Amino acid sequence: MLTFEQKQVIIESFPELTKKDVSLKRVNYHFEGSLYDKKIVIYHLHPNGNGFVFVGDLKKYESDNKGMTNIREATEVELREMIADSIGILSEEEQFEEEVVEEQVWMNAEGQELKLVHEDTLWNIYHSHNLEESHESFGEAEEYLLSEGFELSSK
Structure with missing residues (x-):
């Protein structure tokens, strides 16, 4: 140390x-x-x-x-x-973003689908057209989705 x-x-x-x-x-x-x-x-x-x-x-x-x-x-x-x-x-505004993702589809075991969308400075989670959650970073949004039993869909 x-x-x-x-x-x-x-x-x-x-x-x-x-x-x-x-x-x-x-x-x-x-x-x-x-x-x-x-x-x-x-x-x-x-x-x-x-x-x-x-x-x-x-x-x-x-x-x-x-x-x-x-x-x-x-x-x-x-x-x-x-x-x-x-x-x-x-x-640097963009240099250190590891992956630029605009929209992702996440699904749970019951087949429910949520969309994760990067809009302006927020990562918004939508069920159909309804806003469910907003997070300040991709990491926070990803952590929320995983904790709720959702996985990134291959769609």
Whole structure:
């Protein structure tokens, strides 16, 4: 495991990040060049080595509902990649979307069908022509559909 100091050296090698001290000796690192309201790339880096990196809904990372992934056990290579991906997400509108999907059909075991449609900035789920759910990311919508027993149809 990298120490707090080693993580700081890695993080501070990205000149586009700005250090912000927060409570309990923790620090955040902001990307002021973000195209979005979201600016925090590194959240609550703690002297014990714990902390989080914003990775959005990139599927190659396990993240919480805020798009954060824990970096306690991250290697130098992993940490550098996460930070680069995070800056990329915040600085490029489309570059880091893994798959552009406009519409998908999902079915459950009873044959019920739902459509997942990307409209403007939302992922909307429709039953027939009725809006059932709206989600801010594909990952959230996919998680909802899977939890409700639906699978992506091959239609």
